[in-house]
Amino acid sequence: MSYPPPTQYGSAALDVGINFAPSAHWDDEWYRSSHLGLVPGLKGRSDTRQVACVSQPDPYTAIFHGSVLFADLSMVWFSVQYPFSGTSDPNDTSTVRREARYLPRPSPMDRAALVEAHEMYGETIASFAESFVETGEYCARGECWDLAAKAIESLEQYDYVPPPIPSTVRTHGHLIYEGKAMGKGTQVGRWRGGDDRVRRGDIIEWRSVRIVITNGRAWSMKSMGNPDHTAVIVADTMPSIQVSDGQFLKPADLGTLEVVDQSVSTGIKPKRDKCELSGLEEGEMWIYRPVSMQAYIGCDLQAQCPEGINALRV
Structure with missing residues (x-):
């Protein structure tokens, strides 16, 4: 599969965290800019959500803290303590102290946890998408991604449910398929x-x-994605065979998916659609279950690693 991006050390978080090992060489004092785009290993990456802050525990010392959630749902925290004024050698560990901790990609959830997540978020997300079909108006910018991302964001108004994992590039929670x-x-x-x-x-x-569907001599073709396209599923679908974690399953075994989507770039307003996966002849697909960030990853995104999180040290 072409997504999420491949990693060198098993998770995107460790790929970045390894740059904070004592043996890693830094070319400059990038941390003085407080710019996450300059963090070693993060330059040029777009598959993230990020947060950072700078603290000054005394008049002579500054600490740059940052955290990143990646599309593979691994997470890294890093910090650099350095002299507040003047210049210093970024590779001198006696004056510039660096540290990184990370959480690898989370393990799959069991049935009870995934059903609970559906009961907590599913109806709200589906109804949110369907409401735009009823009004005939685009959601947000009208991009296909907006329909899913804004549906997840809409849950923030309900203080009685834990915040779900925010849409991170093309990841919208727990991978189901x-x-x-x-x-x-x-x-x-x-x-x-x-x-x-x-x-x-x-x-x-x-x-x-x-997707190509034939019916006798008649046939129809549906293309989705330029290269990517997002939709919200609005009906349950039972695979034709019994499934378990890690099991091989062809898209055709999922049958027909009922979705709501939109695409302002192609002039398609929010609409209902059916996708017969037996006719899938080209391309890739991923299905996600919106889930609680606290339940699946263990914490919310914040610049410093929360106490009690069993993060691994680099």
Whole structure:
């Protein structure tokens, strides 16, 4: 699968954290800018959500703190303590102290946890998307991604539910399924987590997809993704075979997905659609279950690692 981006050390968080090891060489005092875009290992990356702050524990010392959530849902915290004024050698560990801690990619949830997440968020997310079909107006900018991301953001108004994982690039929570097609009749895929079905309020990502449906001599073709396209699933779908975490499952085994999507760039206002996955001949797909960030990752995104988090040290 082409997403999330490949890693060198098993998670995006460790790929960045390794740059804070004592043996890692830094070319300059990048930390004085307090700019996350200059953090070693983060330059040029767009698959993140980030937060940072600078503290000054005494008149002579400053500490740059930062944290990053990646599209693979790993998370890293890092800090650099350095002299507040003047210049210093960024590789002199006696004057510039660096540290990084990280959480690897989270393990899949069991059925009870995933069903609970659906019951907590699913109906609100699906109803949010359907409301734009009823009004005929675009959600936010009208981009396909907005429909899912804004649905998740809408949950912030309810203080009685824990905040879900925010949409991070093309990731919208716990991965439920990933699959792809490499030509007619050639499909592969994998189920993830302990639930037994796709549920209303799940979110699907398509990448460069072509679905061809034939009915006798008649046929129709549907293309989605330039290269990416997002939709909100609005009906439960039970796979045709019993599933378990890690099990091989072709997209066709999911049957037909009912979704709501939009695309201002192609002039498509919010609409209902059905996607018959038996006809998937090209492209990739991912299905996500919005879940609590606290329940799945262990904490919210904040610049300093919270107490009690069992983060690994680099």
